[in-house]
Amino acid sequence: MIFARYIVREIVMPLVAVCTILIMVFAGYSAVRFLNDAVNGLLSGGTVVTLVALKVVIALEVLLPVTFYLAVVLALSRMYADNEIIAMEASGISPWRIIVPIFFLSLLLGCMVTGLSLHARPWAYGKLYDLETRGRNEFDIAKVEAGRFYELGDELVFFAEQLSPARGQARNVWIWEVESGKRKVTTSRDAHQVNGPGQGSKALVFRDGSHYVVNMTKGVDRVIQFGTNVLRLESDRTPPARYRRKAASTAFLARSASPEDIAEFQWRLSTGISTVLMALMAIPLSRVAPRRSKYGKVSAAIVLFFVVYNLSLIAKTWVEKQVVDAMPGIWWVTALHAVLVVMLLPVPSPLRSCRWRLSRAIGGSRS
Numbered sequence: 001m002i003f004a005r006y007i008v009r010e011i012v013m014p015l016v017a018v019c020t021i022l023i024m025v026f027a028g029y030s031a032v033r034f035l036n037d038a039v040n041g042l043l044s045g046g047t048v049v050t051l052v053a054l055k056v057v058i059a060l061e062v063l064l065p066v067t068f069y070l071a072v073v074l075a076l077s078r079m080y081a082d083n084e085i086i087a088m089e090a091s092g093i094s095p096w097r098i099i100v101p102i103f104f105l106s107l108l109l110g111c112m113v114t115g116l117s118l119h120a121r122p123w124a125y126g127k128l129y130d131l132e133t134r135g136r137n138e139f140d141i142a143k144v145e146a147g148r149f150y151e152l153g154d155e156l157v158f159f160a161e162q163l164s165p166a167r168g169q170a171r172n173v174w175i176w177e178v179e180s181g182k183r184k185v186t187t188s189r190d191a192h193q194v195n196g197p198g199q200g201s202k203a204l205v206f207r208d209g210s211h212y213v214v215n216m217t218k219g220v221d222r223v224i225q226f227g228t229n230v231l232r233l234e235s236d237r238t239p240p241a242r243y244r245r246k247a248a249s250t251a252f253l254a255r256s257a258s259p260e261d262i263a264e265f266q267w268r269l270s271t272g273i274s275t276v277l278m279a280l281m282a283i284p285l286s287r288v289a290p291r292r293s294k295y296g297k298v299s300a301a302i303v304l305f306f307v308v309y310n311l312s313l314i315a316k317t318w319v320e321k322q323v324v325d326a327m328p329g330i331w332w333v334t335a336l337h338a339v340l341v342v343m344l345l346p347v348p349s350p351l352r353s354c355r356w357r358l359s360r361a362i363g364g365s366r367s
Contacts, residue, residue: 003093003097004097004100004101007075007098007101010078011071011072011102011105012105013071014074015071018067019063022066023056023059023060023063026056026063027052027055030052030055031048034047034048034051034052047131050127051128054124054125054127054128054131055124057116057120057121057124058124058128061113061116061117061271062309064112064113065109065113065271065274065275066278066305068109068275068278069278069279069281069282069305070282070301070302072102072279072282072283072286073282073286073298074286075286076098076282076283076286076287077287077298080286080287085098098283099280099283099345099346102279102280103280105279106276109275110272110275111272113272113275114268114269114271114272116271117267117268117269117272118269119250122246122247122248122249122250123247125244125246125247126247128247129244129247141192141193141204144158144160144170146160146162146163146170147160156176156177156178157175157176158173158174159173159176160172160174160191169190170190170192171189171190172187173187173190173191173206173209174187175204175231182213182214182215183214184211184213184214185211185212185214186210186211186212186231188206188208188209188210188229189207189208189209190206190208191205191206191207193205194230203230203231203232204230205229205230205231206226206231207228207229208227209229210223210224210225210226211226245260248261248264250268253268259320259321259322262319262326262329263317263319263329263330264316266316266330267312267316267330270330270331270334273334274312274334274337277334277337277338280341280345281304281344282301283344283345284345284346285300285301285304285344308337311333312330315330315332
């Protein structure tokens with residue numbers, strides 16, 4: 001029991017350290033993108049914090065397995081380099097006394113990753129898509145920059161050649177709207193924003209402009225001249241949500257026959273299994289010669305992780321494109337991974353003795 005706690009402690013310490021660093025780096029990278037929108041009036045400070053938190057929740061599905069995998073490699077490599085494992089084996093401690101606590105720890109983490117994939121990740125994607133779709137509600141024409149394109153939601157792009165922040169006006173304004181089967185471009189001499197006190201009163205007012213409507217299905221285009229036109233940025237009713245499979249519930253994906261939904265469903269189920277397999281694969285990869293650098297196998301371990309991860313992404317894409325059927329789906333990668341782990345792990349003593357007795361029996365019968 002003391003030995004198992006020691007192994008777990010040596011793994012948990014680098015796990016917490018590496019995971020914290022990766023989360024901070026990822027959060028900082030995400031914040032840079034959203035802060036740029038906040039400075040330009042597209043997002044509020046509270047929305048930016050929420051978006052970064054949701055991005056971190058989504059990334060934990062990958063961050064937790066990779067940090068646990070690296071933590072096992074770092075911990076065992078240090079123990080090999082300091083001759084601790086050599087001393088343990090010389091004292092009669094079986095290598096499986098090391099594998100068993102790592103296996104149960106990986107099961108615990110695998111359950112956490114599975115919960116993230118099945119429930120937390122789609123919930124976070126749903127909130128993220130909702131906030132990004134409503135981003136145009138916080139648009140402020142007085143804070144944007146001239147000569148830049150701004151996405152106001154999923155189907156609207158704003159551009160202005162000149163801006164007067166003090167007056168809250170823009171000149172030579174272009175608006176691109178993408179609808180189902182239509183493309184609409186609005187140009188105007190100038191525009192200003194109206195921010196009323198009530199819900200649904202925020203709007204852009206255009207003067208002296210034109211609408212260019214391109215019908216992508218019927219081939220009938222129109223040009224409409226206007227003196228004043230109002231584009232509402234908010235409405236009292238919530239717009240209908242678009243279907244996005246990353247935000248779809250796991251129960252819905254399990255019933256769906258769409259190849260894209262099947263691939264997403266299998267991906268969510270496979271993340272916990274991959275976490276356990278990666279942890280077990282880290283055990284043989286962490287072996288280093290005594291008095292060698294404990295970081296000698298880290299580079300090879302990282303390369304192998306990305307090979308397995310990218311192979312899983314390729315398998316997922318093949319299922320989406322129907323190159324591979326729903327069965328085997330992406331499970332052939334998991335099966336190959338499991339075979340590799342079994343080949344790399346040491347053979348347990350009972351199996352080794354059975355194999356030795358079997359070879360003796362075969363040799364005796366031949367003689």
